[in-house]
Amino acid sequence: MKDLKTYRAQIDEIDKKLIDLFEQRLDIVTNIHKVKKNNDIPIVNELREAEVISQAICNLNNKTYSDEITEYMKAIIAISRKLQLKSKDTGN
Numbered sequence: 001m002k003d004l005k006t007y008r009a010q011i012d013e014i015d016k017k018l019i020d021l022f023e024q025r026l027d028i029v030t031n032i033h034k035v036k037k038n039n040d041i042p043i044v045n046e047l048r049e050a051e052v053i054s055q056a057i058c059n060l061n062n063k064t065y066s067d068e069i070t071e072y073m074k075a076i077i078a079i080s081r082k083l084q085l086k087s088k089d090t091g092n
Ligand SMILES: O=C(O)C(=O)C[C@]1(C(=O)O)C=C[C@@H](O)C=C1
Pocket: 029, 032, 043, 044, 045, 046, 048, 049, 052, 076, 077, 078, 080, 081
């Protein structure tokens, strides 16, 4: 059995990748927001959010994590909504 230090090093590596991917996702959300602003499209699209979550569950190898992945994607979507609302206020 591996020791705690090894597992934590693995988590650090994964977190690094997650941050890079999340940053890319936020850049895309910023672009989406510009399109929405220019075309008078509402920030929130509940149908798309449900699609994002069900796709995430579909992509899971271990379906016993379905609840956790749903919570994770809801948090990501909430941050994406918030970023767009913030941009709306600041005009960015
Ligand atoms: O696809 C969009 O329209 C987005 O703004 C992105 C996103 C998401 O984070 O996936 C965020 C908010 C919307 O309600 C739907 C989806």
